Amino acid sequence: MKPPPFEYVVPDTLEEALEILAERRSEAKPLAGGQSLVPTMNFRLSEPGLLVDLRRIENLAGIRGTEDGGLEIGAMTLQADAERSPLVAERTPLLAEALPWVAHAQIRNRGTVGGSLAHADPAAELPAVALALGARVETCRAGGRSRWIDAETLWPGMFATAIEPEELLTRIRFPPAAPGSGFAFRELARRSGDFALVGVAAVVRLDEDGRCGMARITLLSVADRPLVANEGAKVLIGRIPTPAVIVEAARAVAARDVDPPSDIHASAAYRRHLCQTLTRRALTAAFDRGGDRPGHAGPRWRAGGW
Ligand SMILES: Cc1cc2nc3c(=O)[nH]c(=O)nc-3n(C[C@H](O)[C@H](O)[C@H](O)COP(=O)(O)OP(=O)(O)OC[C@H]3O[C@@H](n4cnc5c(N)ncnc54)[C@H](O)[C@@H]3O)c2cc1C
Structure with missing residues (x-):
């Protein structure tokens, strides 16, 4: 099956994307790797009127260590990049161990870490890992407003998140592992x-x-x-x-x-x-x-x- 007709935009900046989401909140959906969203559109399980492609936005992808010994991963970081990252292996070995279980290599080459958390599939590996490690996600909305959501409260139900339609998940923070x-x-x-x-x-x-x-x-x-x-x-x-x-x-x-x-x-x-x-x-x-x-x-x- 093919998806129903939809509009498509590729904003260059985070603020531009957030403004589009604020204006078109009821019909717009962010597009990350498309590995879950596109199949659901093809099956007509999701019919967004507008796709906001996040791939051109700078600084949404990347992996960096935090000063306290934890780890921060940008929402648009490819699952494959996280899987191969020495920093992920060193600071969040549980995530490194789980990533190869996510789908196939081809899908991990397109699918993103943030997309998996936002998709909220109860059969997905990364939400369970984020929950086990006590991760938090940052969301942003137009006007420079942001907030942090604990993994504990991020998924209220099946394919549902505490992220509002006008918000974007921007990064995930994992606390440092306790000694021992x-x-x-x-x-x-x-x-x-x-x-x-x-x-x-x-x-x-x-x-x-x-x-x-x-x-x-x-x-x-x-x-x-x-x-x-x-x-x-x-x-x-x-x-x-x-x-x-x-x-x-x-x-x-x-x-x-x-x-x-x-x-x-x-x-x-x-x-x-x-x-x-x-x-x-x-x-x-x-x-x-x-x-x-x-x-x-x-x-x-x-x-x-x-
Ligand atoms: C054949 C197949 C097998 C798979 N097997 C597995 C598996 O075993 N385990 C597993 O975990 N996953 C599996 N997946 C799903 C895959 O991991 C997806 O890549 C992932 O779930 C979604 O990531 P994405 O970047 O492709 O997101 P997309 O498909 O682009 O988006 C998914 C959803 O999240 C929203 N979204 C995306 N990014 C953001 C953001 N930054 N802020 C707010 N909302 C956002 C979108 O609007 C959409 O609703 C499989 C997929 C396929 C096609």
């Missing part, structure tokens, strides 16, 4: 490049005594938005993350945190099973990578291999 923290991303898709049946992001921190001081587990493809698994995390806090404790946490996620849907891709029961298995794997890897200081309990108690 470990991370991991795991997902299962039927074929390489397909959307995940379930995905899990885990961020943990080991204290000096080898106990879990912080745990954050997020899941994708199990709800109408990325989900934070608080019950699973509670099982871990203050405990030495032995294999048995990790299994207990993974069971809590599957039993109490999620209520996954059945669809043509997988039954709810299978998704629940995946939630447990992938959470166990993600937590095991995250704890292995955490607490990289003398006295760290992780690798020692797993020396026999598990």
Whole structure:
């Protein structure tokens, strides 16, 4: 199918784009990589009267470290550029680990980091990662007004965001990783490049005594938005993350945190099973990578291999 007729503009500056969005707010839509928007237009699931192409706007793309040791990514940064960035690998290794799971290389060559967050697909990897890492996004509107939105409140529902129609997402900020923290991303898709049946992001921190001081587990493809698994995390806090404790946490996620849907891709029961298995794997890897200081309990108690 082809999209319905639409107008198309390519503004040169951010202010120009924001003014167009303010004037035509009910019918205009920003166009980033077009990898989600164009297919939805072709299927007539979205019928914007005007596309505002963001590709010429300077400074909307780019990756830079922040002074506090965190990372900032411009909304129009290509997913492929983030995937290959040494700075992303160093400062937000969870994001680096998740990016190759996003679609296919060809799509990541066009798709943007900001476009993925703004599209708000509950099966997308990057929102779950942003949520796990406590990221914030900046939005701007005409007149130089901007605000920051926490990932926690960015996605109120299926394909919905807290971004107003006259606003643009301009950059994403990831806080620095706490010392002793470990991370991991795991997902299962039927074929390489397909959307995940379930995905899990885990961020943990080991204290000096080898106990879990912080745990954050997020899941994708199990709800109408990325989900934070608080019950699973509670099982871990203050405990030495032995294999048995990790299994207990993974069971809590599957039993109490999620209520996954059945669809043509997988039954709810299978998704629940995946939630447990992938959470166990993600937590095991995250704890292995955490607490990289003398006295760290992780690798020692797993020396026999598990
Ligand atoms: C075959 C296929 C497989 C895919 N598989 C996956 C997958 O496994 N995992 C995954 O996460 N994604 C997948 N995708 C989606 C892909 O990652 C998209 O690139 C991404 O979701 C959207 O990024 P984009 O830059 O292409 O945004 P666009 O398609 O241009 O825009 C998406 C939406 O966000 C809005 N938007 C874009 N930028 C901004 C901004 N700066 N401010 C405000 N609103 C904005 C647009 O108006 C639109 O509503 C797949 C896509 C295809 C075609």
